[in-house]
Amino acid sequence: MAVETSDSFEALEAQAAVIMAVFNEAAYERVAPSIIQPADIFLDAVGERLRARTYVFTDQDDEMLCLRPDITVPTARIYLQRHPEADVAARYCYNGSVFRYQPGGGSPAHPREFRQAGIELYAQIDEAKADAEVLLRTLEAVQTAGLKAPKLRIGDLGLFDALLDAVDIPERWRQRLLAQFWRPDAFRAELKRLSTVPGSAVEGLPADLIAKLDPKQPAKAEAIVQDYLDSHGIEAIGTRAVGEIAARLLAISLDAHSAPLPKAIADLIESYLAIEAPVRAAGARIKDLFQRNDIDIGEALDAFERRLSLLTKGGANIAQATFDAEFGRQFEYYTGFVFEICSDELGPASPIAGGGRYDELLRVIGAPRPIPAVGAAIYTDRLLLAASGATS
Amino acid sequence: MSEPLIVAVPSKGRLMEQTAEVFARAGMVLKKVGSDRGYRGIIEGIDGAEVIFVSASEIVEQLKAGRAHIGVTGEDLAREHVADMEKRFQVMRKLGFGHADVVVAAPAAWLDVRVMSDLEAVGRDFRRLHGRHVRVATKYMNITRRHFQANGVTSYRIVESLGATEGTPAAGTAELIVDITTTGTTLKANGLKVLDDGVLLRSEATLFSSRAAPWTPDTRAALAEIARHIASL
Numbered sequence: 001m002a003v004e005t006s007d008s009f010e011a012l013e014a015q016a017a018v019i020m021a022v023f024n025e026a027a028y029e030r031v032a033p034s035i036i037q038p039a040d041i042f043l044d045a046v047g048e049r050l051r052a053r054t055y056v057f058t059d060q061d062d063e064m065l066c067l068r069p070d071i072t073v074p075t076a077r078i079y080l081q082r083h084p085e086a087d088v089a090a091r092y093c094y095n096g097s098v099f100r101y102q103p104g105g106g107s108p109a110h111p112r113e114f115r116q117a118g119i120e121l122y123a124q125i126d127e128a129k130a131d132a133e134v135l136l137r138t139l140e141a142v143q144t145a146g147l148k149a150p151k152l153r154i155g156d157l158g159l160f161d162a163l164l165d166a167v168d169i170p171e172r173w174r175q176r177l178l179a180q181f182w183r184p185d186a187f188r189a190e191l192k193r194l195s196t197v198p199g200s201a202v203e204g205l206p207a208d209l210i211a212k213l214d215p216k217q218p219a220k221a222e223a224i225v226q227d228y229l230d231s232h233g234i235e236a237i238g239t240r241a242v243g244e245i246a247a248r249l250l251a252i253s254l255d256a257h258s259a260p261l262p263k264a265i266a267d268l269i270e271s272y273l274a275i276e277a278p279v280r281a282a283g284a285r286i287k288d289l290f291q292r293n294d295i296d297i298g299e300a301l302d303a304f305e306r307r308l309s310l311l312t313k314g315g316a317n318i319a320q321a322t323f324d325a326e327f328g329r330q331f332e333y334y335t336g337f338v339f340e341i342c343s344d345e346l347g348p349a350s351p352i353a354g355g356g357r358y359d360e361l362l363r364v365i366g367a368p369r370p371i372p373a374v375g376a377a378i379y380t381d382r383l384l385l386a387a388s389g390a391t392s
Numbered sequence: 393m394s395e396p397l398i399v400a401v402p403s404k405g406r407l408m409e410q411t412a413e414v415f416a417r418a419g420m421v422l423k424k425v426g427s428d429r430g431y432r433g434i435i436e437g438i439d440g441a442e443v444i445f446v447s448a449s450e451i452v453e454q455l456k457a458g459r460a461h462i463g464v465t466g467e468d469l470a471r472e473h474v475a476d477m478e479k480r481f482q483v484m485r486k487l488g489f490g491h492a493d494v495v496v497a498a499p500a501a502w503l504d505v506r507v508m509s510d511l512e513a514v515g516r517d518f519r520r521l522h523g524r525h526v527r528v529a530t531k532y533m534n535i536t537r538r539h540f541q542a543n544g545v546t547s548y549r550i551v552e553s554l555g556a557t558e559g560t561p562a563a564g565t566a567e568l569i570v571d572i573t574t575t576g577t578t579l580k581a582n583g584l585k586v587l588d589d590g591v592l593l594r595s596e597a598t599l600f601s602s603r604a605a606p607w608t609p610d611t612r613a614a615l616a617e618i619a620r621h622i623a624s625l
Contacts, residue, residue, distance in 0.1 A: 044525070047546045048537050103476050179516055186544040204506045204588070229501055236501040237562040237583040240518060240526075248504040248517065332546075 008384070012115060015145050015384055016095045019117045022141040023093035028119050031092045033074030039066040045073055045333065045364045053100045067099035072375055075120050076362055086123055086367040093119045095380070111381070117141070118355070120375035122362070128303050130374050131337040131357060132310035138353050138376040139316055142341060146387030147352060151342040152320065154279065155327030158336040159286065162300030163272055167265050170258070172251055182332045195266035199256030205249070215254040221246040268293050275325040279308060282323035307337060328356060335359045337374065343386040352386055353378040395606065396442040397614035399435065400454050400463030403445035407597060410489040411464045418621040440614040449473070455481060458604030461611055462618070468494055468572065468595035472532050481600040485622050490597035492572040494532055496539075496590035497579050499561055499568070507589050508543035515547030518567070529553040529566035536570045539592045558582045
């Protein structure tokens with residue numbers, strides 16, 4: 001296990017003071033969330049894959065706890081504690097350690113304990129403005145701390161949502177594609193299935209039962225399924241009701257009666273996701289692609305353009321930034337704008353900072369409804385290396 | 393005298409008897425020696441090897457820590473308790489007994505669920521309707537998580553279950569289970585079915601060697617001798 005020398009400790013503390021001063025100056029209030037967090041909240045928000053990278057443990061009272069794997073969720077909990085209705089705009093900043101499981105106890109490149117400094121902006125109604133503000137403050141912080149040439153990469157999951165909303169596709173398929181978006185392989189497989197054999201899930205299911213289910217008469221489905229279970233001597237055990245089973249069988253049966261998704265729509269989705277280019281060129285390509293396909297996502301595209309102009313106005317060198325339509329797909333809680341700041345020193349595999357919009361997270365951890373939220377985290381150990389001119 | 397090769401062998405039950413049988417068939421007779429209540433032994437005909445008799449789960453820990461050079465235990469235990477097993481253990485030989493399949497089982501009444509990918513769709517609907525995740529009862533938390541992830545299933549929560557796991561769906565404390573099954577009749581009696589692609593692991597008693605153990609020319613020589621006998625099976 002890496003032992004921090006007093007030199008790097010002092011240097012990290014000094015750097016953190018510089019970063020926090022930038023955030024405080026921009027009216028971000030410093031908060032200090034607990035290192036030990038209830039594991040349940042993370043498991044609900046992130047899912048079981050959290051366990052793959054988090055130190056989860058139980059205490060003497062059998063309470064399941066974890067060492068925080070990020071500071072975004074703990075900070076959001078502070079916000080909800082102070083504002084249970086989540087009806088007040090707020091700006092918080094933090095600096096501290098996070099903990100991630102690494103096979104074999106970790107290495108200098110992948111330590112199991114490292115630091116993050118960051119900001120979170122909640123319930124700000126003007127979203128493009130909030131997005132731009134968080135990126136601008138993060139850029140200011142890393143540059144003030146000595147990063148010479150930040151390389152910016154952005155994405156926008158809102159554009160993808162808008163695209164799926166605008167194309168002619170059954171709602172249940174739209175939901176399925178949205179849910180699979182985070183797993184590119186599964187997404188591609190689903191898209192292929194929908195555009196070739198949408199009813200393939202019916203294979204292997206009891207044909208006599210499926211034949212009896214009429215998508216036009218959903219009210220009768222539950223009784224038909226119950227009859228089937230009774231006549232086959234299958235007991236309906238557990239908490240999932242027969243009605244839920246019948247509803248899904250109906251949806252599968254409906255798929256089997258549906259025409260495949262037009263190839264043009266599948267191609268359009270694939271073409272959009274393949275866009276990766278300098279920001280301005282990417283914007284033009286997106287506009288062109290959608291115009292050619294007669295797709296109107298005016299509002300989302302306006303928001304995209306407005307965010308860029310706010311960033312330019314705020315002094316960010318947007319001409320040099322890259323847009324990547326796929327960017328953000330690996331982080332399930334992002335819902336809109338996403339960004340990453342890299343350095344020449346450490347390269348694209350070790351971002352110095354990253355962030356984005358996550359409007360669903362607060363609802364998952366207890367807010368009464370989805371709350372606009374956007375934030376960013378700086379990997380301060382990396383920033384220190386890059387700013388001091390070290391190369392990877 | 394140089395340090396011996398430490399061979400960890402299950403200390404009780406069928407697992408111990410069958411290990412002794414297989415070793416004997418390979419021309420290696422396990423013999424308990426000494427006064428410390430029969431927890432130590434030798435292999436007749438193999439010089440420089442010492443046997444320790446410990447529980448199957450303790451054998452995994454001994455191999456992990458390198459206190460045993462080689463050992464016989466269930467593959468299910470090794471895969472569950474060693475995060476990167478392939479890197480830390482080497483499979484010398486699957487021994488052909490102690491068979492147990494680790495399977496995913498759901499209520500037989502879930503007529504719409506046939507394969508793993510159905511679970512993701514069910515999990516999403518369930519969460520929307522019930523306000524919580526589908527629960528999977530198991531003692532194999534790590535194996536479950538890895539397998540579900542590999543199959544793109546993310547909408548679920550694990551509840552740890554150390555006994556009578558197959559009864560949890562009917563009792564309402566979980567929706568599905570991951571458990572070992574040898575015949576499948578217990579599952580059926582509890583109203584459950586194994587998914588078509590729901591066999592996570594076909595486990596059996598396995599002879600492992602540990603990469604963490606202190607390997608010397610002497611222990612390597614003893615290992616080679618044992619490997620030669622095992623190869624004759």
